[in-house]
Every structure is written in structure tokens, then in C-alpha cells.
Amino acid sequence: MYTVAVINQKGGVGKTVTTVNLAAALKHKGHDPLVVDYDSQMNATDWLMGREATEDDATIFDSLAAWDGENADERTFANIFRSSDTVGIDFIPSDRRMAAASFDAVIGRSAVFPQQFRSRIQEFRTAEVQRNSSSPKNHDYCVIDCPPSLGRSIATALAGADGIIVPIHADRFSMRGVSQLQETIKQIRKVHNDSLRILGLLPNDLDLRSGMVSDMQEKFENIYSDILFDTFIPWRSKINEVATHGKNIMEYEGASDAASRYLDLAHEVVERSRVATAA
Numbered sequence: 001m002y003t004v005a006v007i008n009q010k011g012g013v014g015k016t017v018t019t020v021n022l023a024a025a026l027k028h029k030g031h032d033p034l035v036v037d038y039d040s041q042m043n044a045t046d047w048l049m050g051r052e053a054t055e056d057d058a059t060i061f062d063s064l065a066a067w068d069g070e071n072a073d074e075r076t077f078a079n080i081f082r083s084s085d086t087v088g089i090d091f092i093p094s095d096r097r098m099a100a101a102s103f104d105a106v107i108g109r110s111a112v113f114p115q116q117f118r119s120r121i122q123e124f125r126t127a128e129v130q131r132n133s134s135s136p137k138n139h140d141y142c143v144i145d146c147p148p149s150l151g152r153s154i155a156t157a158l159a160g161a162d163g164i165i166v167p168i169h170a171d172r173f174s175m176r177g178v179s180q181l182q183e184t185i186k187q188i189r190k191v192h193n194d195s196l197r198i199l200g201l202l203p204n205d206l207d208l209r210s211g212m213v214s215d216m217q218e219k220f221e222n223i224y225s226d227i228l229f230d231t232f233i234p235w236r237s238k239i240n241e242v243a244t245h246g247k248n249i250m251e252y253e254g255a256s257d258a259a260s261r262y263l264d265l266a267h268e269v270v271e272r273s274r275v276a277t278a279a
């Protein structure tokens, strides 16, 4: 299972739409993705479950918090993941306690937290391979929807990830944010996870009629040509619609330009993750 975290410290750049639509596109191409909602805002949870998580739902927080407690085995990813009735994708819900402040208050031992997520991912991988020894394809991608921050909870998610996708707006501030992000990734690699790679930057929400956007795109291509995806996602009302109505873009708008962009992205993600895994 290749694990990819969708991150950007800026809010509203399209992390959640990228996570869910990429997962839908991977599924459409015959893969079996697992979405992990890592954000206390629960947007991906709401999309996939049709509601926010309550105390009765086992969430990513429960799994991490229970890591070495009495009920550790009940809270493995294999035990808590569920399937979205509406979108047809497996996922692990988030809850409010994933906010950084609660992390520290509830867990009180954040220094070891990154290791816990990494271990849960590895444990899940092993359990799946054992369960499906004749068909190891099950859950071949894990896509993590991260909160808009570069704080400690991000460090935790990245400690368990193989690759990173960065949805990004084509503006000057977003461009500045990339170097900050690269610095964080360097630190994570040093301390927690030296195999972490940037899979790609994904320009998102582009207004193709604006001349400024093509100027910024050119700048992106000059500076980040090595990490930029060939695919980019324009502003499309369909993208907003599927997010708002909690739909699967491939089923709801399969013939749309938006859907075909996510299929292109899925293709690139598969190619790049194969190269990264082989390296």
C-alpha cells in the first residue's frame, strides 16, 4: 500500500477535493484506495459518511490514542475502517479531537505520536497482505486528507506517508508557502521518515480565463518543473457540486472535464509512486 498525504498549510486550496476525487479516480481505474481523514474539520468524513463523526464512531484519533492501551487491537485501521455508502470508497473518519491542542491535552505524549501513525499504517499493510495473500491488491493506496497547518499533527501524518501531494493556488503567496513546506519536509525526513518524497504539486482551482494564472503557471513551471504534476485542475462548478452533495465524481459527472482531470492525476500518481517504490 502506497500512502500519500495531501497537504498544504494554506486553507481552502483543495486538499479535501483532491483527496476524495483522487480516491474516486483510483477506484475507477481498478485500484482500492483507503481515505484517512486527518483533519478535525471532518470535511472528508462528512463527504464520505454524509455526516460528521460522533462519540459512537471509531475514528483515527481513537486508533492513535489507543495505540499501546488495553483496546489497542480493537482500534487497528483494519478494525475501524468503514465503507462509504454514497461514494463507494473505504475510509477512516476523523473527529474534533484531531485538533492540535487536543492532541497534546488528551495524549500528553506527543513526542511519540508520529511513530504511532507510522506503526498503525505498517500494521494495516501487514494485516491486509496476510488476509489477502492470494490477492495483495486490496487497499493499494492510502490517501490522507490533512488539515491546513504545518504543526505537529502534520508531522504525525507525514511520518506515516510515502509521498506528498500539494494542491496549490496559482498566486504569489502560495508560491512562497512551497519553500516553507519543503523546509518542513526536510525536517520530517531527518527526524521521522527518510523515505518521504514530494510526489507532486497540483495547481488547483485555476481560472483559465485569467492572464495572471498563465503567468503564474509559467513561473511554477520554471521553479518547480521537477515536482509539478503535468495535470492541473481548473475551477469547475462540477467539483464544487460533488463536494457539496457528497458524491463520487466518476459516477456523478464521469463524462466531465473535471472527472477526466482526476483520472489523469490518478495515472500520474500511480506512475510516480511506482518509480518512487522501485527507487
Ligand SMILES: Nc1ncnc2c1ncn2[C@@H]1O[C@H](COP(=O)(O)OP(=O)(O)OP(=O)(O)O)[C@@H](O)[C@H]1O
Residues within 6 Å of the ligand: 010, 011, 012, 013, 014, 015, 016, 017, 018, 039, 041, 043, 146, 147, 148, 204, 205, 206, 233, 234, 235, 236, 237, 239, 240, 241, 243, 244
Ligand atoms: N477546482 C475547483 N473547482 C471548483 N471548486 C473548487 C475547486 N477546488 C476546490 N474547490 C472548492 O473550494 C473549497 C475549498 O476546497 P477544499 O475544502 O478541498 O479545500 P481544503 O484545502 O481542503 O480546505 P481546508 O484547508 O479548510 O481543509 C470547497 O468549497 C471546494 O468545493
Ligand SMILES: [Mg+2]
Residues within 6 Å of the ligand: 015, 016, 017, 039, 043, 145, 146
Ligand atoms: Mg480540507
